[in-house]
Amino acid sequence: MKKIAPSILSADFSKLAAEVAEVEQAGADYLHIDVMDGHFVPNVTFGPNVIQSLRPCTRLPLDVHLMMTNPENYIEAFAKAGADIISVHAETCPHLHRVLQLIHTSGARAGVVLNPATPVSALEYVMDSTDLILIMTVNPGFGGQTFIPGMIDKIRQTRDLIANQSRPIEIEVDGGINGETAKSCADAGADVFVAGSFIFGKKDRAQAVQSLRSALS
Ligand SMILES: O=C(CO)[C@H](O)[C@H](O)COP(=O)(O)O
Numbered sequence: 697m698k699k700i701a702p703s704i705l706s707a708d709f710s711k712l713a714a715e716v717a718e719v720e721q722a723g724a725d726y727l728h729i730d731v732m733d734g735h736f737v738p739n740v741t742f743g744p745n746v747i748q749s750l751r752p753c754t755r756l757p758l759d760v761h762l763m764m765t766n767p768e769n770y771i772e773a774f775a776k777a778g779a780d781i782i783s784v785h786a787e788t789c790p791h792l793h794r795v796l797q798l799i800h801t802s803g804a805r806a807g808v809v810l811n812p813a814t815p816v817s818a819l820e821y822v823m824d825s826t827d828l829i830l831i832m833t834v835n836p837g838f839g840g841q842t843f844i845p846g847m848i849d850k851i852r853q854t855r856d857l858i859a860n861q862s863r864p865i866e867i868e869v870d871g872g873i874n875g876e877t878a879k880s881c882a883d884a885g886a887d888v889f890v891a892g893s894f895i896f897g898k899k900d901r902a903q904a905v906q907s908l909r910s911a912l913s
């Protein structure tokens with residue numbers, strides 16, 4: 697079944713626990729948490745302490761998207777704080793294979809994120825250490841941007857690469873996801889759909905989750 701991962705980037709931070717409870721009750725599958733460092737991307741968001749505070753508030757797997765330089769210095773801290781999935785950008789990791797191993801030894805599932813400009817070939821020699829591939833469908837840094845249609849072909853190419861693997865690997869898409877773009881990504885082979893503004897920008901979040909669910913079914 698396709699998975700929905702609301703991104704708290706667009707939530708009301710003054711009542712984060714209630715926001716999370718709302719999307720959990722509405723049937724979300726993962727909780728997507730965007731960590732931005734002000735270096736790799738211009739924006740600054742959360743550190744491990746926010747994840748630690750959220751951990752007892754939800755049963756949802758915490759899907760942590762690290763948009764930061766030198767992520768290897770923070771993997772253990774995020775894992776200890778309660779991250780279930782930790783995804784690093786290929787662009788920030790000259791020693792990507794080693795970082796993925798570090799994520800595994802810290803007890804989390806390991807994801808690799810590709811910026812729109814990064815080719816699928818960046819994944820070729822790390823497939824044995826990857827549990828999730830996150831295809832950015834906008835340039836990272838901000839919520840509420842417009843989906844880049846050229847990424848559909850990239851999802852197809854990633855699906856082809858996974859076809860040769862014996863282990864299950866999920867394809868996640870992130871940026872500009874709504875009912876229509878989610879459906880196109882699903883048809884191309886995506887499994888997990890991150891949505892920030894589409895869900896938290898609506899007054900009725902449950903209805904937003906359900907409309908994404910029905911677009912995917
Ligand atoms: O990683 C991200 C931005 O870098 C966010 O997860 C993403 O942009 C979600 O926001 P929206 O659904 O509003 O595009």
Ligand SMILES: [Co+2]
Pocket residue numbers: 703728729730761870890
């Ligand atoms: Co994200």
